[in-house]
Amino acid sequence: MPLFAEIVPDTGARELRVVDRATERRFHALWLRERAPDPQTLDPRTGQRLIEAAALPLDLAIDSLDYDTTQLHVGFSDGHVTSYPVAELLPAPRETRTRWDATLAEIPETTFDEAVADDAALLAMLEALERFGVVKVRGVPLEDDGMLPLVARLGPLRHTNWGGVADVKSVVDAFDLTMTQRGLEPHTDNPYRDPIPGYIWLHCLSNADSGGDSTLADGFQAAARLHESDPDAFDVLTQTPTRFRYVDDDAHLESEGPLIELDARGDIFRVRFSNRTERIPALEPAVLARYYAARQQFFALITAPEMTLTPKLAPGEMLIMDNYRLLHGRTAFTLSEGVRHLRQGYVDRDTTASRRLTLARQRRQPTFEERAS
Numbered sequence: 001m002p003l004f005a006e007i008v009p010d011t012g013a014r015e016l017r018v019v020d021r022a023t024e025r026r027f028h029a030l031w032l033r034e035r036a037p038d039p040q041t042l043d044p045r046t047g048q049r050l051i052e053a054a055a056l057p058l059d060l061a062i063d064s065l066d067y068d069t070t071q072l073h074v075g076f077s078d079g080h081v082t083s084y085p086v087a088e089l090l091p092a093p094r095e096t097r098t099r100w101d102a103t104l105a106e107i108p109e110t111t112f113d114e115a116v117a118d119d120a121a122l123l124a125m126l127e128a129l130e131r132f133g134v135v136k137v138r139g140v141p142l143e144d145d146g147m148l149p150l151v152a153r154l155g156p157l158r159h160t161n162w163g164g165v166a167d168v169k170s171v172v173d174a175f176d177l178t179m180t181q182r183g184l185e186p187h188t189d190n191p192y193r194d195p196i197p198g199y200i201w202l203h204c205l206s207n208a209d210s211g212g213d214s215t216l217a218d219g220f221q222a223a224a225r226l227h228e229s230d231p232d233a234f235d236v237l238t239q240t241p242t243r244f245r246y247v248d249d250d251a252h253l254e255s256e257g258p259l260i261e262l263d264a265r266g267d268i269f270r271v272r273f274s275n276r277t278e279r280i281p282a283l284e285p286a287v288l289a290r291y292y293a294a295r296q297q298f299f300a301l302i303t304a305p306e307m308t309l310t311p312k313l314a315p316g317e318m319l320i321m322d323n324y325r326l327l328h329g330r331t332a333f334t335l336s337e338g339v340r341h342l343r344q345g346y347v348d349r350d351t352t353a354s355r356r357l358t359l360a361r362q363r364r365q366p367t368f369e370e371r372a373s
């Protein structure tokens, strides 16, 4: 069926109905009016609104409608007339991120020098990061702050109470857990912060002779599997708010949220998992019983070998990981001598996303979401 549009008669002319092939959408007159794509309503450079939307009359109606295959021309009862591209009102379906398990053939890779110097390589890296939640960067300078020239291509490094780029160092004579040679169970970093760090940049300067592999699991895949196998357990983890806390002499950090967080559409938006810092309140025992059973199922999924990649970072390699999605840990290792020395930094989500989207726009290249098949 070709494009069809009408002012819906029984709504007092306050709704527009648009049908294009299998897609049908209804639009409220105020929604259309407040985002009229013209320079009287929206700043052409930034898209910021120039009229006060909350002051528009609630009985605003659609007075006139005319359309062809690409544009809808709409007149409103306040006298404003504007045109909407059909493609913006009825956007094409979008590709979604690729969930993976241990069968993922390889982690997407890029070269440090190329990503620093070349916009196309940087965009390819950011696309892979958004799609898979992880990329490996080779050829990072073997210096303490070697990652910084690439960080600078995206935005600021996040500074925390541990500074900017911080040590993850294991020595033979360890006094702290992260400095020992024991394995670390899968976790997301710092769920006690607000905002939680968006991306973890983990840069290897030296590694152990044996063991010391990174472990990586796709938390979105694990959450989706839980949803399939036990929807009630999935609901418990999305609906039970737990707390996370970190306290030392200089810091007291606390934040709250569920282990599996959904967005307003009901899609998985973020996972949290941090055994060391989780501090759930003393909820009703029956509520806690359901929570603990569901958490154990989720833990079984994120530690299952069939869900886990175990890349070993060599000196000069770096992983960039989506901390809203990936769980990371490490296997136990032995140090006969020297140190296992990694450096870690955090970079925010908004600046990372902004860089990807502006690079795609500047290069007139669709993002992977827009290349829906």
Ligand SMILES: [Fe+2]
Residues within 6 Å of the ligand: 187, 188, 189, 328
């Ligand atoms: Fe970590």
